[in-house]
Amino acid sequence: xxxxxxxxxxxxxxxxxxxxxxxxxxxxxxxxxxxxxxxxxxxxxxxxxxxxxxxxxxxxxxxxxxxxxxxxxxxxxxxxxxxxxxxxxxxxxxxxxxxxxxxxxxxxxxxxxxxxxxxxxxxxxxxxxxxxxxxxxxxxxxxxxxxxxxxxxxxxxxxxxxxxxxxxxxxxxxxxxxxxxxxxxxxxxxxxxxxxxxxxxxxxxxxxxxxxxxxxxxxxxxxxxxxxxxxxxxxxxxxxxxxxxxxxxxxxxxxxxxxxxx
Amino acid sequence: xxxxxxxxxxxxxxxxxxxxxxxxxxxxxxxxxxxxxxxxxxxxxxxxxxxxxxxxxxxxxxxxxxxxxxxxxxxxxxxxxxxxxxxxxxxxxxxxxxxxxxxxxxxxxxxxxxxxxxxxxxxxxxxxxxxxxxxxxxxxxxxxxxxxxxxxxxxxxxxxxxxxxxxxxxxxxxxxxxxxxxxxxxxxxxxxxxxxxxxxxxxxxxxxxxxxxxxxxxxxxxxxxxxxxxxxxxxxxxxxxxxxxxxxxxxxxxxxxxxxxxxxxxxxxxxxxxxxxxxxxxxxxxxxxxxxxxxxxxxxxxxxxxxxxxxxxxxxxxxxxxxxxxxxxxxxxxxxxxxxxxxxxxxxxxxxxxxxxxxxxxxxxxxxxxxxxxxxxxxxxxxxxxxxxxxxxxxxxxxxxxxxxxxxxxxxxxxxxxxxxxxxxxxxxxxxxxxxxxxxxxxxxxxxxxxxxxxxxxxxxxxxxxxxxxxxxxxxxxxxxxxxxxxxxxxxxxxxxxxxxxxxxxxxxxxxxxxxxxxxxxxxxxxxxxxxxxxxxxxxxxxxxxxxxxxxxxxxxxxxxxxxxxxxxxxxxxxxxxxxxxxxxxxxxxxxxxxxxxxxxxxxxxxxxxxxxxxxxxxxxxxxxxxxxxxxxxxxxxxxxxxxxxxxxxxxxxxxxxxxxxxxxxxxxxxxxxxxxxxxxxxxxx
Numbered sequence: 033x034x035x036x037x038x039x040x041x042x043x044x045x046x047x048x049x050x051x052x053x054x055x056x057x058x059x060x061x062x063x064x065x066x067x068x069x070x071x072x073x074x075x076x077x078x079x080x081x082x083x084x085x086x087x088x089x090x091x092x093x094x095x096x097x098x099x100x101x102x103x104x105x106x107x108x109x110x111x112x113x114x115x116x117x118x119x120x121x122x123x124x125x126x127x128x129x130x131x132x133x134x135x136x137x138x139x140x141x142x143x144x145x146x147x148x149x150x151x152x153x154x155x156x157x158x159x160x161x162x163x164x165x166x167x168x169x170x171x172x173x174x175x176x177x178x179x180x181x182x183x184x185x186x187x188x189x190x191x192x193x194x195x196x197x198x199x200x201x202x203x204x205x206x207x208x209x210x211x212x213x214x215x216x217x218x219x220x221x222x223x224x225x226x227x228x229x230x231x232x233x234x235x236x237x238x239x240x241x242x243x244x245x246x247x248x249x250x251x252x253x254x255x256x257x258x259x260x261x262x263x264x265x266x267x268x269x270x271x272x273x274x275x276x277x278x279x280x281x282x283x284x285x286x287x288x289x290x291x292x293x294x
Numbered sequence: 295x296x297x298x299x300x301x302x303x304x305x306x307x308x309x310x311x312x313x314x315x316x317x318x319x320x321x322x323x324x325x326x327x328x329x330x331x332x333x334x335x336x337x338x339x340x341x342x343x344x345x346x347x348x349x350x351x352x353x354x355x356x357x358x359x360x361x362x363x364x365x366x367x368x369x370x371x372x373x374x375x376x377x378x379x380x381x382x383x384x385x386x387x388x389x390x391x392x393x394x395x396x397x398x399x400x401x402x403x404x405x406x407x408x409x410x411x412x413x414x415x416x417x418x419x420x421x422x423x424x425x426x427x428x429x430x431x432x433x434x435x436x437x438x439x440x441x442x443x444x445x446x447x448x449x450x451x452x453x454x455x456x457x458x459x460x461x462x463x464x465x466x467x468x469x470x471x472x473x474x475x476x477x478x479x480x481x482x483x484x485x486x487x488x489x490x491x492x493x494x495x496x497x498x499x500x501x502x503x504x505x506x507x508x509x510x511x512x513x514x515x516x517x518x519x520x521x522x523x524x525x526x527x528x529x530x531x532x533x534x535x536x537x538x539x540x541x542x543x544x545x546x547x548x549x550x551x552x553x554x555x556x557x558x559x560x561x562x563x564x565x566x567x568x569x570x571x572x573x574x575x576x577x578x579x580x581x582x583x584x585x586x587x588x589x590x591x592x593x594x595x596x597x598x599x600x601x602x603x604x605x606x607x608x609x610x611x612x613x614x615x616x617x618x619x620x621x622x623x624x625x626x627x628x629x630x631x632x633x634x635x636x637x638x639x640x641x642x643x644x645x646x647x648x649x650x651x652x653x654x655x656x657x658x659x660x661x662x663x664x665x666x667x668x669x670x671x672x673x674x675x676x677x678x679x680x681x682x683x684x685x686x687x688x689x690x691x692x693x694x695x696x697x698x699x700x701x702x703x704x705x706x707x708x709x710x711x712x713x714x715x716x717x718x719x720x721x722x723x724x725x726x727x728x729x730x731x732x733x734x735x736x737x738x739x740x741x742x743x744x745x746x747x748x749x750x751x752x753x754x755x756x757x758x759x760x761x762x763x764x765x766x767x768x769x770x771x772x773x774x775x776x777x778x779x780x781x782x783x784x785x786x787x788x789x790x791x792x793x794x795x796x797x798x799x800x801x802x803x804x805x806x807x808x809x810x811x812x813x814x815x816x817x818x819x820x821x822x823x824x825x826x827x828x829x830x831x832x833x834x835x836x837x838x839x840x841x842x843x844x845x846x847x848x849x850x851x852x853x854x855x856x857x858x859x860x861x862x863x864x865x866x867x868x869x870x871x872x873x874x875x876x877x878x879x880x881x882x883x884x885x886x887x888x889x890x891x892x893x894x895x896x897x898x899x900x901x902x903x904x905x906x907x908x909x910x911x912x913x914x915x916x917x918x919x920x921x922x923x924x925x926x927x928x929x930x931x932x933x934x935x936x937x938x939x940x941x942x943x944x945x946x947x948x949x950x951x952x953x954x955x956x957x958x959x960x961x962x963x964x965x966x967x968x969x970x971x972x973x974x975x976x977x978x979x980x
Contacts, residue, residue: 044705049713063713065705110690218690219697222704222795226574 033088033181035079036144037112038135038164039072041096041103042154058260068103071150073110075210077217078179079148080111086181089113091142095123095134104233109224110217120237122245127253132163134248137241139168144205146186151175151209161209171206177214298482299515301402302522312519316399316526323530330537330636331545337585337592337634344566344588347553354552357672362551367670371603377428377435378670381465384425385544388472391418392529395472399526419473419497426469426498433462443602450621451628454540454600461541464532469498471525477502478518482511538631540600547671550597553590554672558663559829559876562588562677564684564794573795580684580792583643584629584650587678594673595626604665604675609907610658614922617658619665619675625650626678646682653691656682658919660910661790662871667903676790683792696791699916704796707782707803708748709913714779720750720757721764721776729761729768732775734811740775742767743813743835747823748783749911749946755953756946762975763819763840769978770847774817780807786826786872787912801831808834817843819971821872821945822911828877839873841944844974845882848889854979857891865895866938867970868929868952869905870945883944883970890977898936906932908955911947926955930965944970 043050043059044067053060068076079090092107093116094100104115118134126134139147147165151174152158158174165172178189182201190198191211202208238245246252272279287293305312360366365382368375390409397404408414436444437459446453476491480503483490493500506514536542543550563570564579566588581587587595604619605611611618629650633643647653659679666675686692692700702711721731732738744767750760767774785800804827808816816837818824824839838846847853867887873879880902887895900906909925910917930952933941941952952967959965 044701044711065711067701067705216694217697219687219692219700220690221687221700221793222799223574223579223688224690226795 033083033086033146034091034142034144035083035088035146035148036091036093036139036142037072037075037079037107038147038149038160039076039092039094039103039107040069040150040153041066041094041100042069052260052262066099066102068106069150069153071152071210071212073107073150073217074212074214075148075150075208076107076110076112077215078210079146080218081215082146082179082181084111088145091116091144093118093135093138095119095126095131101233105225105228105231106220108228108231109220115231115233117233117235118237118241119235122238122243122249122251125250125253125256126248127255128157128159129163129254130248130252132160132167133252134241134243135160135164136167137243138236139164141236141241146205147207149207149209151211158209161207165207168207171202172208173200173202173206174209175211176208177211179208179214297402297479298486298488299479299511299518302399302519303402305515305519307519312523313400315523316396319523319526319530320396320399323534326534327530330534333634333636334537334542334596337630338589340585341589341592342565342581342586344562344590346566347590350556353556354554357554357556358548358551361554361670361672362548365670367668370668370670371601373435374441374601377432380424380428381432384421384428387418387421388425390414391472392468395475395522395525396529399522415492416494416497419476419494419499422469422473422499423497426466429462429466429469433459433466436462441602443606444600447618450618450624457539457541458600461532461535464528464535467528468525468532471521471528473498474502474517474521475525477506478514478521481506481509482514482518485511485514537596540598543597543599543671546593546597547599550593551672553593555666555674555677557829558878559825559872561680561789561830570798573798578685579688579794580686581678581681582645582647582685582689584626584633584646585643586685587626587681591674591678591681592626592630594671594678595623595630597671598623598627598673599671600624601670603668603670604673607664607668607904609660609662609664609909609925609928610919610921612906612928613925615658615919616652616655619659622651622655622675622678623673647686647689647691651682653686653693654920656686657693657696657791657917660871660907660914660925662907662910663875664871664904664907667875680790680792683790684794685792687792687794693917695916695918696913699913700788700791700793700796703783703785703788703800707800708752709783709916710748710752712752717746717751717781718776718778719752720746720760725761725764729764731764733778734775734813735778735780735807738775739812741773741814742775743808743811743816744774744776745784745808745816745818745820745823745827745837746776746781747818747820747946749950750820751781753946753950756949759819759946759949759969759971762969762971763817765975765978766840766844766853766971767817769980770843770853772817772843775811775813777804777807777811780811782807784820784823784826786822786830787914789826789830791913797830805831805834819944819946819969821870821877822947825872825876839877839879839882839944840971841873841879841883841886844886844970848886855890855974855977856979858893858977861892861894863894863939863966864937865893865940865942866898866933866936867895867901868898868908868933868941868943868948869902870943870948871905871907872911873944874905875903883942886970886974887942890973896936896938898932898938900932908943908945908948908951910951911945915947915950924951924955924958926951927959930955930959930961930967934961934965939965941965941967942970942973943967 043064051060083090090112091114092104092112094104095118101117108115149161173188175191176188177191180187184204186202188200188202192198272282302312365379368378394406477499480491480493484507493503536545602620608619661676699709703709732740746760750756782800782803785797789797815835819840827834828837867883887893906929907925908929943949949967949969956962956965
């Protein structure tokens with residue numbers, strides 16, 4: 033079973049205190065700690081477990097700059113056999129469709145049975161998996177939280193609103209976007225990363241992938257980010273100030289006044 | 295020499311000379327014993343190396359005299375201890391007699407010079423009598439009353455009482471047969487007149503000789519020879535039975551104590567003989583299979599006497615976590631027995647985490663060291679737990695709750711993932727107006743480094759400890775500074791949770807920053823940092839815990855403390871594991887507290903080297919164990935029982951756990967927890 037997992041290097045919300053930059057169009061990225069997108073990490077773990085059981089190889093791919101190699105190595109330390117770095121200045125400021133276009137060309141260079149993405153990444157758009165499936169004309173299941181191999185098909189579970197569980201049969205090859213909680217990702221220590229430090233990771237540029245420069249990057253983007261800000265406090269919002277005790281007292285008083293507490 | 299009865303060496307049963315029987319028993323017994331010992335040694339030779347156990351011989355001799363020969367740790371459990379001491383010394387005394395008896399089977403007049411008459415004979419007769427009495431009491435205690443700590447929970451296999459009582463019966467038979475052998479001869483001598491061997495009053499020999507005084511010579515002859523053969527068979531049976539279970543300690547304990555750990559506080563290297571810089575070359579880390587344990591750790595498995603003292607003091611066991619140190623050892627021994635059978639081919643050694651130990655079991659340990667402190671045989675636990683964790687970390691088997699703090703430690707140098715530049719936020723503008731805190735990162739110079747460590751730097755409540763410690767140092771005129779953003783987590787729990795390479799990184803970063811800063815000595819208020827810097831880091835300037843500094847400065851008259859304002863409260867001191875057991879600092883904090891005029895201090899029943907862990911520090915704060923109650927809750931209840939209103943501890947992690955426990959136990963208002971540094975800072979004379 034050949035599995036390709038698409039991963040992304042994102043600012044780690046656990047190890048950072050996110051602040052807006054002075055221009056107000058993005059978060060302050062100096063001094064940020066990056067790591068692999070949490071959803072992607074679950075996808076890689078799932079792929080490794082499937083390969084452990086059914087044979088095959090796991091390949092991880094990322095679209096990003098040179099520094100993105102770090103997340104490929106971390107996932108390879110987990111057990112992914114191959115890594116592919118897709119990097120080109122022309123990819124900068126790609127929108128979701130642009131990223132999906134790049135990944136499509138990577139998928140077509142290989143022969144994969146399953147392509148996995150995380151359900152979403154730092155931007156929270158959750159768009160690449162679906163677009164990629166559509167472009168490849170492959171069956172797609174989103175928010176997958178369970179995978180059973182059933183011959184040349186898969187039974188995949190999806191989390192449905194309200195915690196209900198749905199099971200679907202899906203034909204191979206297919207694209208799956210993976211939800212957190214599908215497994216318990218293994219720990220990757222410094223030792224593991226050092227072990228794969230010297231493994232060669234091929235890097236592909238736009239021309240290697242035969243991508244037209246106007247289909248990706250800023251040129252190809254039909255969705256552009258124009259602003260980034262913390263919403264103004266609405267009239268209805270009131271920030272309570274003081275010590276924890278004082279805040280609690282004020283809150284109880286307000287709830288009582290508004291009839292929320294008897 | 296003439297004998298009142300025919301000695302076994304010259305006697306015949308229906309034409310079969312007894313000497314032949316003795317010969318067969320001795321030969322078969324010795325051969326079986328040698329074969330069994332050989333089989334038991336095989337795994338030790340295939341185990342991981344440890345070349346440190348023959349170093350520092352003088353210390354080892356002292357240890358052996360104290361812990362093995364003088365049975366120093368036995369009376370910690372008074373009743374069981376006295377019984378054991380009786381049997382132990384009885385065995386030692388009777389060893390000479392037993393060895394002689396084996397030879398007497400072939401050579402009737404054999405005797406080791408000096409041990410055939412006089413005081414030895416009297417002493418050994420009393421010894422046999424005392425051993426028999428001790429065995430009977432022990433059997434009743436074990437078989438009928440069965441103290442709680444001997445019980446075997448179902449998941450850990452079968453109860454060991456039958457084996458224990460059986461062995462006591464074998465020992466009793468040895469004592470009885472040896473005495474009967476001798477008594478029959480004395481009874482015959484009494485009947486025949488002439489020389490009668492002296493039997494000391496009230497010994498078994500004396501009792502039997504008197505009971506047999508009317509018995510016919512032929513019956514005495516039978517008793518004499520039969521009890522000899524019974525003794526001979528029992529002796530060799532006992533020797534060959536030992537290597538099959540917990541009584542192997544009769545044989546191995548002396549070796550286990552000779553080779554026992556001499557240092558406290560530190561953790562064994564990943565592999566002995568491999569330096570820190572060679573770690574990258576190792577194929578595998580930690581213990582994954584049985585053979586990854588060192589030979590000494592395997593000897594530990596053989597040596598466990600199943601006395602249950604470790605688990606009786608284990609805080610994890612007390613709160614119902616799935617860990618009982620006693621069964622770490624017993625399961626290890628069972629694994630050796632299974633993987634190295636006496637007969638038949640050796641099966642492939644399975645992974646220990648698949649069948650022998652459970653993941654949660656190994657993560658449940660707080661490394662408090664209570665088990666090792668208690669073990670009368672010098673069995674080690676912490677190193678084994680850490681080695682098993684190293685193996686799990688290497689395989690990626692780390693609970694999700696621990697992965698996040700570990701990753702944060704890797705990226706940010708603290709388990710909360712806080713920004714490095716915020717390490718010094720506790721010394722805010724208001725505070726530095728009252729107390730100068732030099733920042734060594736900015737090129738300032740100081741004599742002493744105050745190593746704050748992560749929790750006191752970042753946790754809002756524990757920052758109070760950092761400020762109190764600074765105030766104390768300032769009041770004592772110590773020229774001190776801090777590393778600020780150059781400081782990383784000391785890595786104490788990173789190491790103890792098995793992430794050795796991350797620990798190496800933290801250690802290198804800290805060591806370099808400390809050396810660059812040019813300080814002459816180090817002070818910390820965090821016992822975990824104190825311990826790891828002192829015992830696991832290398833070549834650092836001397837380090838003291840704040841309790842030691844305060845104690846010293848008070849004695850030197852450089853620190854004066856105001857009398858307590860509220861005199862009606864009773865204080866108790868909770869010994870942090872890494873200050874007490876791991877570093878033997880028990881008196882400094884108590885002396886300093888007692889130097890506060892008007893302070894009433896009581897000790898809890900479990901104090902000093904029997905202190906009860908608060909729940910563990912560092913990464914243990916993030917781990918979510920299965921447990922019925924919290925260690926801290928049990929601890930604050932102990933404080934209440936001791937009549938205390940205030941628990942003083944000297945460790946930020948203890949304080950976290952105690953404060954939480956007071957809330958969980960619903961004791962807010964009636965119980966209070968503060969840190970030693972806070973108490974002292976409050977009483978400083980300005």
